[in-house]
Amino acid sequence: MRTTVVDTFHRCLRTQWKTQQELTQDQNAAMQELVGHAYAMSPYYHALFAEHGIDPASVHTVDDVKKIPIQSKKALRANFEKVKTTDFERHAPRVTRTSGSTGEPFTVYHSGIAHSYLRALNFVAWNQSGYMLGDRYATFSGGSLTPDSIGFKQTVYSYLLNSIPLPSYHLSKDRFLRYLHRLRREKVNYIYGYASALVDFAKTIQHEQLDFSFVRGIFSSSDMLYPQQRKLIEQLVGTKIIDIYGNPESGLLSYECGEHQGFHYGMQNCYVEIVDAEGKSLPDGTVGKVIVTSLNNKCFPIIRYDTGDEASLSREQCPCGRGLLTIKNLGGRSRDYIVLSDGRHIHGAFFNHLHSLYAADWLERYHIAQQSKTHLTIQCLVSRQPSDVELNSITQEIRKGTRNLVDVEVQLVESIPMTTMGKYKLITREFSEE
16 A cells, blocks of 8 residues: 555544535635646646636636536547646556446546545545554455456555455355355455445345354445345444445545435545536535536546536535535436346446447447346447447457356447436346346
8 A cells, every 4th residue: 555545544534524614725725726737737628728718817716616617528538638737647647447327438547646535535434433544354346357367456455455355246146155254264344345245245144144243344335325225234244334425537435424414525635516407506405416526636637527426415514523515315326237147246347347348439328238147238329330340349348257148239329218317327137137
């Protein structure tokens, strides 16, 4: 672990208890510096500000940033090289690839300090259950195209963090039993994972009548955690869940406190707005689009970014005493998973790491429709006609990752339907798992 994460972790432990006014003043200073840097160093933002007559010197507070147009994935993708600052390498950039819950491939860079804040704030959330840096924990998340395969970098990183990686792109009963026996044998106190994986974890504990009372903290992320799922996990594991909501590309990381009245967002690393369909600010408590500015990302500025999620914002003082504002009524994060004939679950995050999808400059958005345990269709909304090679690479990567247990059809479509709530969903399954 780099020293910046350690230092940032302890800084965030302290600053979460600042007053709301103090935290906002810190955001004002960071925003002013970010906008000036973006104008001076990013060709994209320099041109954007000039086009809209925006003087960066006029941005003194977070409210002033509303002069800048809201940015979409499409706009940032189309201007990817121009968004990068001319002093890009100076900021120790790290790449992040995501399609989130909507199937919109996106690659961004975080500066070293922005990345440190994302990691540190995650650990601050865990600290509520007693976790301190260096304590052993297990992760039910991530993985690779090949089951049981863990890359060299992840192996080293896990060793440095005292972490046990339990790849969760390929989930089956036998795999879970192996995981659970190892956790019991080594009495691992902290467990982190996708909500869907943690539900399977709890159901296996219930079925096998295993004792996991030694677990001190359990932390969920990535998927929506529904009340009945939370109740099941907490009853079987014997500890309260800390749910975490983040949007990695924008620098947003937020977490529940013990009051469970929403997600305190990391004001130290980003600024959150809630707007309507026209981009106008909404009153506190009103559900709208979540717009985020990453305050510490100096290598790839992300200013007023539309996350695709919906929520409301609260400035009411939380009984826990933290000054951090609270995100409530969250409506995003529904990624789901596909089911294979051998009983494995393939989590939606698996598709984030398929090169054929995240590197496709022709792909605007995709949706996965699984018709049966042996057949699925990738519906692609495109900006240009892809070649046969590009289409075949999608099929080949998915078949490799599913051990050739599923036939893959790629369809080019003119639109991708939204749910009745007006959202895009990454995966729909057209059959009951049973």
